[in-house]
Amino acid sequence: MMQFRTKEEQVADFLREGIISGRYPRGARLKQQEIATMLNTSITPVREALKLLAAEGYVLGDSYRGATVAPFDIEASSEVQSLRILLETQLVKGAVERVTGEDIAELKVLAGEFAGAFDAGDNEATRAANYRFHHRLFEIAAMPQTLHFVQILWARYPFDLINRLSGRVSRAADEHDEMLAALIAGDSAAAMLATRRHIEAGYDELRRSVALDAASARGGPTPREN
Structure with missing residues (x-):
């Protein structure tokens, strides 16, 4: 059975998939409002998801000012x-x-x-x-x-x-x-x-x-x- 995931975890997983698939290329800017609108959610879970992704290394930047997809090392x-x-x-x-x-x-x-x-x-x-x-x-x-x-x-x-x-x-x-x-x-x-x-x-x-x-x-x- 699949485990319950919070709204921010669902957004984070959507963005991870998008980054790995190339939907969001390396260096691309991730716009919170666009993502929230696409997923029919508020800004808050998007902001929290970006914090998770920054901690994992998927994105760089401040979740309030904007984040970009991290380059490949x-x-x-x-x-x-x-x-x-x-x-x-x-x-x-x-x-x-x-x-x-x-x-x-x-x-x-x-x-x-x-x-x-x-x-x-x-x-x-x-x-x-x-x-x-x-x-x-x-x-x-x-x-x-x-x-x-x-x-x-x-x-x-x-x-x-x-x-x-x-x-x-x-x-x-x-x-x-x-x-x-x-x-x-x-x-x-x-x-x-x-x-x-x-x-x-x-x-x-x-x-x-x-x-x-x-x-x-x-x-x-x-x-x-x-």
């Missing part, structure tokens, strides 16, 4: 990846132990939304669906403190860059299927391994892409040519 991404693997594999283990048939049905729908958005060529919707799939999966574990730390790590991870890589979304959909299959089978070890591989695959593909771009900019041989 590529120097920290390797450490963040290691921490993601450590915490997210524990969350998926907890999910295997607590998952219900209703949860599995919901996750299948979310995985289908991810694949469907990709097939439709809607990149923003694809990244948003990816966020919802992972968040719901980890929410099942009922480990709110661990999930909170994972959300802090997500603020510092280059999801927008990884999901733009050619063919990455299709491969990620297959990796989601592996995670779901292990979850349905009740196999904690397989679910943890599939989660680790999923995290590593995206980051490794990004590193190779960055290396290729750097070699091309230098006019030298690409890493594959060495």
